[in-house]
Amino acid sequence: MTAPLPISLKVNGELIEAHVLPRLNLADFLREHLGLTGTHVGCEHGVCGACTVRLNGDIVRACLLLAVQLDGASVETVEGLSDTGEIADLQAAFHTRNALQCGYCTPAMLITAQDLLKQMPQPDREQIREHLSGNYCRCTGYHAIVDAVEATARKRVGRA
């Protein structure tokens, strides 16, 4: 019935086993059960994008997933992407370009930007804006964020 159900999944490469209520969403599971507070909760109905994480390699909204749906899945949060160094250059560019300000949207912006750069190494500003269009930022007016993503793309292509 509405009793907790067992799930087993990987979070940032680590095997997690837990019992969760069916109504618990992934964002709350990550924050409250696992202490991974980099995944932020904003609107809780899929509009703001602050809860973006990777599920089996694809970016998704953690507030629009039930934890119980994720039995057997692999989830990566901003902590995982940060610890592996995968987005170190993107984080540095956000810092340099003053693209984080209050920081609330930043983890999800980083994950979404990294998703774009994996698919499209040399996006133009319009393509960056389109890919980030599902992520709200109330501080920067987005300009500095687009700058940071564009600068990271250029650096990565230059290195390749």
Add this chain to the structure above:
Amino acid sequence: MKASAFSYARASSVDHALELLAVHGEQAKVLSGGQSLMPALNLRLSAPEWIVDIGGLAELRGISVSDGMLRIGALTRHADVQASAEIARHAPLLTEAIAHVAHPAIRNRGTLGGSLAHADPASELPACVLALDATIVVRGQDYERRVPAADFFQGIYETALTPEELLTAVEIPLKPESIHFFHEHARRKGDYAIVGLAASAAITGDAFVDLRLAFFAVGDRPLLADASSHLVGGPVTASTLAAAQAALDDELDPQEDQQASAGMRRYLARQLLEQCVATLLQRPDLRTRKFA
């Protein structure tokens, strides 16, 4: 907000899902990608006693072409529709429309069948399947039935599905000669449309021989406009176009909300019709109004 409490059942097959729905149908909601259901649960617009999760049913996923038909499984994600070479070749209207469906993180979870079963009158894909003259494949416990898209959508969030049935696939007839048009006006890239138009057409010489105009966000369901009859079978002129626009105006009954008045929606619909016809016929002279 948080979803209210519910019981959760994960279906292991279509037959299992139908068994669960036979027992709990009236009290249950079917969860596929969840990109419309989860917001409704979180906002407590919906508070079902049961969630029947069909997300793991591989038999409902996939795209195939046979016997003059493009068949798309209900659980095919928007991202898969967008990336499919077969859909780009046989139903490019869908490929183009998907770019307007929400945002990448949502397209990675949302499904074609979920969008159709949800039947939001402002969403893109119901209008597309109407324009493409698609058939919706529905399974019940001991039967399968096929519903024309024109009969499937019955009102705001209302479809021909009963609580005991599952939408399993969409079938689109192959029309190699057809061309398409898609455009929507929205406040923000990826938002629901204020007004949109998905159209499919066939042209011989300089005249339409077929023109299916599916307007969305202008009523309680996607509307296949009869106004197209003014434009089919002969040369299109400024006056036939004006007659079609006047007929469209009579057909529409758009709602007013915080995004737009009914009058604004009528205006944008007339403008989309003009834009569609001029674009499909490659007749820029038919564009009388200029928009930024």
